[in-house]
């Protein structure tokens with residue numbers, strides 16, 4: 186298991202981790218960033234810099250608890266910096282707390298420092314090339330993974346942590362499990378390495394230990410001191426401090442010395458390692474620690490304390506006496522093997538050619554050197570470094586912020602253009618003359634709209650389907666003082682109830698499956714403007730309740746949220762259902778009904794707007810002409826009359842469709858009666874007819890059929906210019922049948938005569 190885990194859906198790709206990673210061991214995936222463990226040195230920078238806490242330490246508590254519960258002996262070894270973390274308890278109280286958790290013995294890691302001190306002194310004596318200390322696992326990883334040419338420079342001695350693990354296991358036997366507790370992250374990587382496996386079983390951070398105490402309600406400050414086990418350390422206790430290793434190893438540090446170099450912190454360490462690798466420096470020993478302030482500044486440090494107070498706490502522990510249970514087994518133990526080897530873990534990445542880098546730079550709009558801003562927002566120091574990382578698959582193109590901004594700007598321009606087009610299209614669809622008609626009912630509706638438009642009153646628009654309810658809502662908004670703000674239209678029947686709720690009121694992240702982020706609702710989108718809820722009769726009582734709340738309190742509460750937001754929205758609702766029936770039958774809330782029905786407008790059906798039919802017909806022709814881009818000049822009078830005569834249902838949309846269809850069908854520059862569906866010709870033919878005798882269907886039908894048949898024959902002949910063969914073709918019947926029909930209706934002689942006269946001329 187890798188010691189650092191990415192919580193992928195928490196990552197927002199801010200590239201903080203990329204910026205803070207000293208060895209670029211972060212790969213950018215589509216939705217998150219991931220650690221490349223082959224390159225990672227375990228410095229822990231990505232943990233502390235992630236603002237979303239998307240990089241976390243893998244859980245070692247479970248493993249620790251498993252070991253403690255297994256019945257075998259488990260020994261705790263506390264890192265040298267422990268006094269700087271558990272400042273609220275004495276070392277003895279901490280030891281007592283660890284015993285309560287089930288640890289058989291508690292040791293100080295500082296003893297391990299004293300175990301390896303002699304090896305260090307010997308290594309320095311016999312070295313013939315610059316030595317690099319190997320007690321900081323992050324430095325060891327840095328060399329093994331990124332500067333393998335320096336592997337021979339590493340002091341071939343285990344860290345004090347591993348020395349302690351080997352020491353405890355040598356005395357107590359291999360059955361014992363050793364758990365090392367410190368502020369170090371890299372230690373977690375170190376115990377997994379092939380060369381050092383088995384010495385320490387688990388590495389915990391102080392914070393993980395603290396949460397174990399909390400889970401078991403162990404209050405350290407309330408415990409009596411318990412003695413430590415093993416060998417009592419001395420100078421090893423100051424190892425965690427800056428330059429503490431020299432004191433602990435017995436090396437005299439002299440500030441004027443250029444042979445023994447010491448450096449802490451990422452920048453200094455990286456600088457010295459680079460210098461060594463390049464052969465620019467060759468001191469006798471470089472003592473490196475990756476963390477600033479040494480090990481008391483490790484990634485798992487106690488951030489409540491300053492470096493100064495952490496240092497003081499360690500020094501005061503060094504000076505004080507700590508209770509120890511001294512046993513001969515440890516005092517007289519044989520020396521443990523402390524040598525170790527290192528190996529190259531360098532993962533080679535492909536090296537791009539100049540042309541590859543250039544191509545990547547160009548893909549992010551960098552054509553000249555001036556375009557390379559080196560702004561570092563992508564996490565890389567220079568645009569070229571970033572381009573190389575893209576080539577190596579570590580970074581991706583969308584990480585370049587200036588490029589992204591430019592793309593957004595371009596995209597914005599494109600969207601504005603699209604929006605303008607769509608708006609123009611809409612204006613064409615719902616032109617200024619939005620409600621056409623001069624019949625008394627339409628005029629009455631227009632008057633109502635003009636009156637209610639400028640007020641803040643809620644309006645309920647009623648009427649059959651396709652009678653122009655939405656048109657009326659748009660007109661009301663246009664007449665209102667909010668007409669510079671949005672009109673948001675919602676059709677309440679097209680989506681499910683739960684989705685409609687989140688669409689209208691918004692939702693909080695995680696409030697239901699798929700709610701991956703907070704989302705604003707349409708009420709918020711319409712703030713300052715108007716919302717039009719079409720088919721309001723179809724919403725469920727639960728949603729009716731929420732709606733009532735918005736109307737009463739003027740605030741919306743997002744799904745899954747607790748805090749309501751104020752909105753200023755005017756509501757226009759429409760329905761083709763009888764809400765009164767709804768109230769009676771219980772599917773519509775009475776309180777909401779009264780709240781909506783403050784001002785209601787009834788859209789008249791087409792059948793009661795007969796007077797306006799010619800006007801509407803020309804209006805719809807105009808629309809069809811624009812839509813089809815066809816040059817149609819008008820509608821022949823017969824067709825208009827047929828439409829007036831036609832027993833329309835209520836739906837005006839139907840009339841619009843009839844005209845659009847006719848406009849598609851016509852080959853001329855006018856729409857003719859024949860372009861309308863057949864039923865129009867029939868009803869036109871009935872014009873002036875005597876009242877129908879409903880008593881005998883057969884008797885009544887015959888003359889109607891004959892009349893229509895005759896009219897049709899005449900129409901086909903007219904359309905074919907009197908040419909019988911062509912007329913038969915248009916009617917899609919045999920020529921002989923057509924002749925028979927001409928004969929039957931007494932038209933034969935007339936037409937044939939007419940044709941003959943035509944030829945004579």
Ligand SMILES: Nc1ncnc2c1ncn2[C@@H]1O[C@H](COP(=O)(O)OP(=O)(O)OP(=O)(O)O)[C@@H](O)[C@H]1O
Pocket residue numbers: 614615619620621622648649650651652653654655656657719761804837838841
């Ligand atoms: N008086 C009118 N003048 C011009 N066009 C109209 C008129 N009435 C209706 N229309 C047209 O008829 C179509 C239907 O209108 P609208 O969508 O407003 O009706 P609706 O009552 O809201 O329909 P539904 O009940 O299906 O939601 C639209 O294309 C609209 O332009």
